[in-house]
Amino acid sequence: MICTIYSHQLGLERIKEILQSNITNAKISNVKDDDESDIIELEIKEGILSAAQKLVISYRERAIPSYQIPEIDDSALTANLKGLYGFVDSLPTVNEKVKDLFLQKILTLNCEFTITQEKGEVKDLKSILKNIANELDAVLFVQPDTVISKSNGQHFLDKNLDLIIDTEGNCEIENLDVKINSIYFDGDQSELTEDQMERKENNEKILETHNIKINRNLPCIESESETTLRTPKEIAQRVSILAVVNLVAFNSISPEEATDYLQNYKLWEFTTEKEKEFLANPTDDKKANESWKCEGIWVLMWALNKIDTLDFPNEFCDIENIDPDDYPVGEDKDPNIFIDSITAIRSKSEILDANDLYYRFNWACVDERINGREMEAINPGIVYERQYALNWLINYMEQDWDYITCDT
Structure with missing residues (x-):
């Protein structure tokens, strides 16, 4: 797995559009897995003699999109977000302001999708991931030693692929946007x-x-x-x-x-x-x-x-x-x-x-x-x-x- 991307916006169709616009020669198919996540599979072949590449994206979203985490879980993703919040809150940090903003952003997250490179190395993958992150105002949970990694351990990146926080508390940004869709408010804010x-x-x-x-x-x-x-x-x-x-x-x-x-x-x-x-x-x-x-x-x-x-x-x-x-x-x-x-x-x-x-x-x-x-x-x-x-x-x-x- 390369990373997991989280967003306040619900974005399955938008993800597919971005992938299709960035990888014109990809064959995209959809399936459902056992836990009802949506699976997007991309088969990419540059030429007759080149090896095929394959990306797999597993997408799920909250049952009731919101700007906050309810006390009673409305989905498996909500339960996961509670754990994610606790994990981030336990991390040390060199920038309390950014960490606090990140915690607030976690409360607003409504969808999650993991990206795995199953075959070969997809050309311009870093650029593709950045385009998705920017489009969805997303945050990314990244493993070490990937094309977008910024740390030797697990860490989080913002939509520009800059480091929000890692397990050592490092941070390379000074601010983090927390945007909320007005339709989720009880009233128009x-x-x-x-x-x-x-x-x-x-x-x-x-x-x-x-x-x-x-x-x-x-x-x-x-x-x-x-x-x-x-x-x-x-x-x-x-x-x-x-x-x-x-x-x-x-x-x-x-x-x-x-x-x-x-x-x-x-x-x-x-x-x-x-x-x-x-x-x-x-x-x-x-x-x-x-x-x-x-x-x-x-x-x-x-x-x-x-x-x-x-x-x-x-x-x-x-x-x-x-x-x-x-x-x-x-x-x-x-x-x-x-x-x-x-x-x-x-x-x-x-x-x-x-x-x-x-x-x-x-x-x-x-x-x-x-x-x-x-x-x-x-x-x-x-x-x-x-x-x-x-x-x-x-x-x-x-x-x-x-x-x-x-x-x-």
């Missing part, structure tokens, strides 16, 4: 509003203050003009149901009592299917998972102005610190009185500020986990649960409570 840019900048300063890793290429979340918050009544109903279910998680009431309570006060129809399944069979494991929803309750009570601040996510919230008069449920307490009393919530700007911050917190937590490190500055579980509730508040991707995703 080409026309950012002032509130989006200011929110991102302010929250990155918070991360910097606490020495939490920053992904400068993590995009902005939705603008205020693009966002429709949940209504005050929706939030009050949701937090009331969560509070009842949470009592079961902490063994304060039985699931039967909780079900009767929600039915008696006309909240059963707003209880989600997963919450109903939990109340029907609240095992110890399910109770442990449900107990984390304290952090979601805390976020929603903050949104309703019942608590002053979310506090830094390094310590668990304490629901008992909320004034009982401000809490929606309790013995002989009608939650609908609480629900009907809620007519306003925090501003869209405040809620989006928090959502953007927890989005960046969660990216840092995921980055640590991918690399086998423990996040010490903040608690990843608290961060996840709070981002979950914040995503619900801003109607992220119009997802219902049971199906909120915390993308990074």
